[in-house]
Amino acid sequence: MKPIWKLSAATAGAAAATALSVLPASAAAVHDAPTPVHAVFVQTDNTAGNTIVAYEPTSDGGLQQVGSYPTGGNGAVLSGSVVDHLASEGSLAYDRRAGLLYAVNAGSNTITVFLVRGDQLIRTQVISSGGQFPVSITVHGNQVYVLNALGGGSVAGFVQFGSRLISEPFWSRALDLGTSSATVFTGTPGQIAFTPDGSHLVITTKGAANTVDVFQAGPLGPSAAPAVTSLPGTVPFGVTFDAYGHLVVAEAGTDTVATFSIGADGQLAQLGSVGTAQAATCWITAAPSGALYASNAGSATESVLRSQPDGAVTLLGATPTDAGTVDAASSADGQYLYVQAGGPGSVDAYRIGPDGSLTETGSVTVPGAAGGEGIVAL
Numbered sequence: 386m387k388p389i390w391k392l393s394a395a396t397a398g399a400a401a402a403t404a405l406s407v408l409p410a411s412a413a414a415v416h417d418a419p420t421p422v423h424a425v426f427v428q429t430d431n432t433a434g435n436t437i438v439a440y441e442p443t444s445d446g447g448l449q450q451v452g453s454y455p456t457g458g459n460g461a462v463l464s465g466s467v468v469d470h471l472a473s474e475g476s477l478a479y480d481r482r483a484g485l486l487y488a489v490n491a492g493s494n495t496i497t498v499f500l501v502r503g504d505q506l507i508r509t510q511v512i513s514s515g516g517q518f519p520v521s522i523t524v525h526g527n528q529v530y531v532l533n534a535l536g537g538g539s540v541a542g543f544v545q546f547g548s549r550l551i552s553e554p555f556w557s558r559a560l561d562l563g564t565s566s567a568t569v570f571t572g573t574p575g576q577i578a579f580t581p582d583g584s585h586l587v588i589t590t591k592g593a594a595n596t597v598d599v600f601q602a603g604p605l606g607p608s609a610a611p612a613v614t615s616l617p618g619t620v621p622f623g624v625t626f627d628a629y630g631h632l633v634v635a636e637a638g639t640d641t642v643a644t645f646s647i648g649a650d651g652q653l654a655q656l657g658s659v660g661t662a663q664a665a666t667c668w669i670t671a672a673p674s675g676a677l678y679a680s681n682a683g684s685a686t687e688s689v690l691r692s693q694p695d696g697a698v699t700l701l702g703a704t705p706t707d708a709g710t711v712d713a714a715s716s717a718d719g720q721y722l723y724v725q726a727g728g729p730g731s732v733d734a735y736r737i738g739p740d741g742s743l744t745e746t747g748s749v750t751v752p753g754a755a756g757g758e759g760i761v762a763l
Contacts, residue, residue: 423716424504425723427732427751428477428488428759430460430470435490435497437477438751439504446721446736447747451504456497457511458490461518462756463534465570468682468709468727470756472591473520473534474576474623474668476712477759480524483545486761487529489519496522496531500548501763509548515541515557521576525583528602530556532577532588535569538562540577540588542606556606562593575622575667581630585651589621589634597621597634599651612651619643623668623712627692628675631656635669635679642669642679642688644696656696661688663703668712673719676701676741680710680724687713687724689741704743706733714762721746723762730755 425440425448439452462470471491478487479501486499486506494514499506516533523530529543529550542556560574571592578587579602586600586607595618598611620638627633632645632653643658664683671677677698679688686703687710693699708728715722715737722735722743731750735743751757 423721424763425714425732426477426486426506426761427725427754428757429730429751429754430476430491430757430759431753432460432462432492433753435460435488435492436753437486437488437499437506438754439506440732440749441504442721442734443747445746446734448723448732448734448749450749452506453752454499454506454508456488456490457508458495458497459492460490460757461492463570463573466756468756469667469711469758470727471520471534471758472570472573472575473532473758474712475521475523475578477761478522478524479761479763480529480545482526483548485545485548487522487524488759489514489522489531491518491520491534494519496550498548498550510550512543512550512552515539515552515554518573520573523578523586525579525602528583530577530586532574534573538574538590538593540586540600540607553606558600558607560588560590560598562590571620576624578624580632580647581626585647587624587632587647589624591622592620592638595619595621595638597653599647599653601651614653625669625671625677627671627677629692629694629696631692631696633669633671633677633692633698635666637665637667640664640666640681642666642677642690642698644692644698646696657692657698659690659698659700661700661703663688670713670715672715672722672737672741673717674737674741676737678713678715678722680713682710682727685710685726687722687743689743691741701741704735707731707748712758712760714760716762721762723760725758725760727756727758730757732760
């Protein structure tokens with residue numbers, strides 16, 4: 386058992402590909418069943434065949450594997466990466482309204498769509514990502530956008546219709562980041578995310594430009610160009626939104642977590658910032674309770690934070706994880722946090738306390754997932 390809690394000093398077109406409908410690789414036949422309170426889907430990002438591995442919680446808070454579902458595409462490894470082969474957040478996304486799971490296949494430049502039935506998946510489509518090396522995906526209503534990391538970075542848009550995506554070519558936007566082979570790991574964009582109301586798309590550029598780019602979004606697609614907020618030296622990586630709707634950014638260059646308001650024009654105004662006192666603070670997620678959790682790949686820890694209505698953010702402590710802490714997800718009821726560790730390719734499970742503190746309840750090694758990223762908890 387790892388130590389539980391360490392206190393510190395003080396989150397149109399219609400060019401659709403042919404649908405692929407297959408049975409699960411290692412699970413019973415899928416049946417119409419309600420989504421359980423808890424189910425965890427983990428992406429392996431394996432270069433020999435990307436796979437989504439499905440888990441259910443055990444009675445003691447651990448995880449047990451219940452299925453394995455090939456995406457029909459391949460994972461990939463960014464040059465220079467070790468425990469985070471996509472160097473991104475949000476490579477697996479759940480569309481609760483439509484009951485769909487979206488996965489990126491970076492090695493195949495495709496997106497896979499799964500129909501979610503309880504803790505089981507039906508693969509319904511594999512479609513081009515509209516760019517090179519897709520790393521992050523986001524959804525609001527029936528609009529889906531994917532972030533492609535290579536070729537200077539780009540955004541591609543889709544409309545969800547039934548259990549399929551329809552490409553909207555006029556919604557594509559080039560980011561023109563000028564990524565070179567020497568800077569590919571730190572010089573690629575990190576995440577794309579809708580604001581909670583769906584009015585804006587937020588993109589982090591990491592060390593490529595040290596900016597947060599915000600497109601206005603609507604039924605006719607994104608604005609022609611983004612509003613750009615420069616954050617020199619911070620390497621903005623992962624984002625989430627706190628309980629008050631503030632944008633929360635994990636800044637890998639300074640190992641800080643910062644909060645921002647987003648103006649109607651897409652410009653950011655910083656509200657608060659706090660250092661984690663950890664290394665490689667790259668990922669950030671929010672729990673329903675309002676607690677924020679930042680993953681620190683270089684320290685093998687999960688920082689626990691909390692924000693206030695005015696955007697001030699407070700560091701509460703840090704909890705050890707397995708090596709190479711990457712993406713994380715909270716269960717929908719806010720009782721558990723599931724943390725990917727890219728070193729061994731494992732998922733560590735924690736019970737969330739009333740104060741946001743974490744108590745480890747188990748750990749599983751995900752087959753073929755060393756260095757993989759992408760996790761969703763229902």
